[in-house]
Amino acid sequence: METHNNFDQGFVFAGKAKTFSLIAIVIGIICVAFGLYTHTERTFDNLLLMGYYFTCVCLAGLFFCAVQYVAQAGWSASLIRIPQAFAxxxxxxxxxxxxxxxxxxxxxxxxxxxxxxxxxxxxxxxxxxxxxxxxxxxxxxxxxxxxxxxxxxxxxxxxxxxxxxxxxxxxxxxxxxxxxxxxxxxxxxxxxxxxxxxxxxxxxxxxxxxxxxxxxxxxxxxxWFSTMFGWYNFAAMWVSGLATITLVLILLRQAGYFSWITQDHLHNLGQLIFGFSIFWTYVWFAQFLLIYYANLPEEAVYFYKRWEPEFKPWFWLNIIINFGTPVLLLMSRDAKRLTSRLKYVCIVLLLGHWLDYYMMIMPGTVGGEGRDFGIIEIGTAIGFGGLFVFGMLASLSRFKYLVPKNHPFLQESLHHHI
CATH class of the missing domain: 1.10.287 (Helix Hairpins)
Structure with missing residues (x-):
């Protein structure tokens, strides 16, 4: 196979990726400093949001690695370095x-x-x-x-x-x-x-x-409490992690790395994104429906806050983005094999699950002030995005090879076809 010629390839973290990630971190620091001076509580909530999101995406990479080992999956062996960098x-x-x-x-x-x-x-x-x-x-x-x-x-x-x-x-x-x-x-x-x-x-x-x-x-x-909240968060973590893994893989492949990755590998990742987006929707809807119909004050107060005029559009946009996007754009087999479409869906889902975490936090903390979406939210997100990219790519560059040469299922992964 032609891809064998690339097996000595390592990742070099330099150039635009390093520069832009550092610029993003600086932008984030400036915006957070501005926020702490002007809207301290709102800034702390945004820091918690992005710190939690950052941690969940990295944890999802570790979870991906663990699942592949336990399942003794062969298809993912040639791309495992990316989730390992997350870990x-x-x-x-x-x-x-x-x-x-x-x-x-x-x-x-x-x-x-x-x-x-x-x-x-x-x-x-x-x-x-x-x-x-x-x-x-x-x-x-x-x-x-x-x-x-x-x-x-x-x-x-x-x-x-x-x-x-x-x-x-x-x-x-x-x-x-x-x-x-x-x-x-x-x-x-x-x-x-x-x-x-x-x-x-x-x-x-x-x-x-x-x-x-x-x-x-x-x-x-x-x-307030919900016994479904943990699994709702787990589903959000897993979908956002899968979207990040897929997006990073596509971007690195377009930059000349991971040339052995085929549409069949992307198809599998697309299947996981689609399937677990449906699972996220199921848990979201089940939690909402049970509380809505029971209408117990101590439970309904959670959604009452999110149905206030300043948050209600975001409440419905959350489900539209995170359910509608994969259903409409990834339903068919061919759609999961289109690199440009998969990349677009991943970006939308990452933004969608940022909104998901935003709706978990802001209505119950800063309340109406949370509707003042602006430089604090955007700057904090940019800063943490740069921090993640810098940390993840620096970790990836420390692997000698981008492919685990002695992985027992490597050949199965290289010949993966569905």
């Missing part, structure tokens, strides 16, 4: 997210609570992290939050967050390490280690990812 970036994303959360919990400001009293509250998680919320007789006492205080308290919250992200990062490090050893040593021993580590990781992720979503996002509105 290598995960520790840095985790550090950024933890720093944002710690800063949001540590820095305080004066707010008017639901009873009309002026109280001092942190910029993030103000419903449960405010001082005295669990103490009867305190001006900030909340009976509902007090009942959850054994779980929602700052030391335990930060311990869970750091613990989960630390465990995920360790598994990402091990899977990448074994893959590199596989190239250098050969044989099946490192592949077998990867298989075992992937099995353990998937079990741990299955139990902890809903709690990670409950903590990081759902606890922003601590009076």
């Amino acid at each position: 290598k970036t995960l520790p840095y994303a985790a550090v950024v997210l933890v720093l944002i959360v710690i800063a949001g919990l540590s820095l305080t400001h004066k707010v008017i609570n639901e009873e009309g009293k002026e109280v001092v509250a942190p910029y993030l998680y103000k419903l449960w992290a405010i001082k005295g919320v669990e103490v009867k007789g305190s001006e900030t006492y909340d009976a509902i939050i007090a009942g959850k205080h054994s779980f929602l308290n700052i030391p335990f919250f930060l311990g869970r967050l750091i613990g989960f992200l630390g465990i995920y990062s360790i598994f990402g490090y091990l899977l990448v390490k074994y893959s590199k050893n596989e190239d250098e040593i050969g044989g099946m021993s490192n592949y077998e280690k990867s298989f075992k580590m992937a099995c353990i990781f998937l079990v741990i992720l299955g139990f902890t990812s809903p709690i990670f979503a409950f903590d990081t996002i759902m606890s922003l509105e601590a009076h």
Whole structure:
């Protein structure tokens, strides 16, 4: 095969990609600094949004690698370096997210609570992290939050967050390490280690990812809860991760890398994007429908906030983009094999799931101020986009080869045809 000539190829992180990513980071820093000076709370919410999104995309890359090992999938072996680069970036994303959360919990400001009293509250998680919320007789006492205080308290919250992200990062490090050893040593021993580590990781992720979503996002509105929220977030994470993996692969292929990737590989990725977009829609609709028809005040309040005039158009646009785009543009077999269309769908879905996370966070935190979409939102997104690109491409450049030469299923991947 002609593609064999490219197997010694490595990725060089230089030129426009490096320059533009650094420029994007600088733009992000400037916009965040401006936001912290003018609209501090809104800026913290945008930092949390993008920190969480950044982490979820990297975690999705690790999840992709683990699934391929556990399923003993052959088709993906020749493109596995891209999700492995995501996994290598995960520790840095985790550090950024933890720093944002710690800063949001540590820095305080004066707010008017639901009873009309002026109280001092942190910029993030103000419903449960405010001082005295669990103490009867305190001006900030909340009976509902007090009942959850054994779980929602700052030391335990930060311990869970750091613990989960630390465990995920360790598994990402091990899977990448074994893959590199596989190239250098050969044989099946490192592949077998990867298989075992992937099995353990998937079990741990299955139990902890809903709690990670409950903590990081759902606890922003601590009076409300949904047992489906964790899987709703997991679906969003997986679809946005798949879209990012596919988009990066297409762009690198157009830049002259990964020349062995065929339309058959892209077709498989398109199938995954299409299928799990439907799954995301199912969970979104099921959560909405159950709460809408039950119409219990303590549950309906979540959607009531999102049906306020300033958010209702975004609420419906969310489902239109994230469901309508893949259904209309990726339904047929041929559509999944069109590089230009797949690239367009990936970009739209990445924007769509940014809106999805935006709707999870803003209505319950800054409320009506969240409708003031502008330089803070755009600049923060650009900055984190540059940070992700820089970290991911720098990680990719540290692989000696872009193809795992001694992967046991490499030949199956190179001859993949459907």
